[in-house]
Amino acid sequence: MSNAAPTAAHPPSPVEARVDFDAPGIHHGTLDLPHSSETSAWGRIRIPVAVLRNGAGPTALLTGGNHGDEYEGPIALARLARELDPGALSGRVIVLPAMNLPALKAGTRLSPIDGGNLNRSFPGRPDGTVTEKIADFVSRVLLPMADIVLDIHSGGKTLNFLPFAGVHALPDPDQRARCEAAMDAFGAPYGVVMREVDAAGMFDTTAEAMGKTFVTTELGGAGGATARTVAIALAGCRNLLRHAGILAGRPDGGPVRRLDMSDPDGFVVADEDGILEPCVDLGDPVRRGDLVARVHRIERPGGAPAEHRARASGLLLGRHWPGPIAAGDSLAVIAEPV
Numbered sequence: 001m002s003n004a005a006p007t008a009a010h011p012p013s014p015v016e017a018r019v020d021f022d023a024p025g026i027h028h029g030t031l032d033l034p035h036s037s038e039t040s041a042w043g044r045i046r047i048p049v050a051v052l053r054n055g056a057g058p059t060a061l062l063t064g065g066n067h068g069d070e071y072e073g074p075i076a077l078a079r080l081a082r083e084l085d086p087g088a089l090s091g092r093v094i095v096l097p098a099m100n101l102p103a104l105k106a107g108t109r110l111s112p113i114d115g116g117n118l119n120r121s122f123p124g125r126p127d128g129t130v131t132e133k134i135a136d137f138v139s140r141v142l143l144p145m146a147d148i149v150l151d152i153h154s155g156g157k158t159l160n161f162l163p164f165a166g167v168h169a170l171p172d173p174d175q176r177a178r179c180e181a182a183m184d185a186f187g188a189p190y191g192v193v194m195r196e197v198d199a200a201g202m203f204d205t206t207a208e209a210m211g212k213t214f215v216t217t218e219l220g221g222a223g224g225a226t227a228r229t230v231a232i233a234l235a236g237c238r239n240l241l242r243h244a245g246i247l248a249g250r251p252d253g254g255p256v257r258r259l260d261m262s263d264p265d266g267f268v269v270a271d272e273d274g275i276l277e278p279c280v281d282l283g284d285p286v287r288r289g290d291l292v293a294r295v296h297r298i299e300r301p302g303g304a305p306a307e308h309r310a311r312a313s314g315l316l317l318g319r320h321w322p323g324p325i326a327a328g329d330s331l332a333v334i335a336e337p338v
């Protein structure tokens with residue numbers, strides 16, 4: 001048990017780690033978070049965790065289910081935790097396939113318990129909401145153990161992406177180089193340097209501020225996983241472990257196409273409610289001024305659709321999903337080949 005040390009500012013985490021982080025071999029357990037509810041007065045939310053350890057070496061923290069409607073992470077990490085041979089490791093792998101378990105069980109981006117967006121709740125609070133308590137345990141207990149961190153995302157129910165691994169345009173050149181090298185090793189078809197619209201509260205931001213080598217992904221979306229995107233996630237995890245020296249061998253991912261999505265003009269946002277007609281598909285080249293989509297205001301008979309044109313050139317990296325769209329929704333993301 002290794003709960004965070006309490007201080008005056010930070011009381012101890014209420015999460016009980018029912019797994020041994022230090023013993024060699026493979027250990028499947030749970031992170032038990034007390035939660036008193038209508039259906040379970042003295043209940044616990046049991047977040048699955050696996051710890052695989054052998055010999056000396058770095059620690060990798062692999063997470064999925066940060067958002068509950070993104071499935072490549074939970075699937076690939078559940079498989080990895082069963083299929084990795086701990087005897088083949090030099091170091092430690094901590095696997096958290098369902099970081100926001102209540103959201104994953106509900107198939108929702110946000111927690112059905114408190115409406116919390118886990119990836120906007122970091123670094124969290126030990127005395128906060130359920131979602132904030134999860135973030136706090138990850139921040140104060142799991143992240144300090146890790147040398148390299150992978151958080152597997154996809155677009156969820158309302159976005160769809162070309163499969164990519166991503167890093168942020170970090171100010172420290174050494175850390176940025178470490179993150180980019182890990183991103184390339186992951187071996188997704190695309191590697192993207194990102195600038196977040198609003199980075200406050202993200203897992204990424206907390207891990208990066210602690211100096212960790214951090215890689216995120218957007219492997220697909222549309223509210224489900226595909227055989228291809230799960231395969232990319234699984235191969236990417238093994239490649240990342242090879243890159244870290246925890247697994248033997250060299251990463252064997254294919255060539256990574258580098259893209260940059262740090263230009264705010266690459267984001268197209270809907271101005272009206274309606275039905276989305278895509279005029280380009282994921283991966284298509286787009287030039288500034290090209291028609292990206294029409295939005296049909298279906299309740300106005302004979303009315304012209306709104307036209308959305310690209311303000312940047314590149315290729316279509318992401319798009320809104322599914323058909324109905326509302327004013328303010330991200331409609332398209334255009335990234336520039338590097």
Ligand code: CA
Binds near residue numbers: 067153
């Ligand atoms: Ca996500």
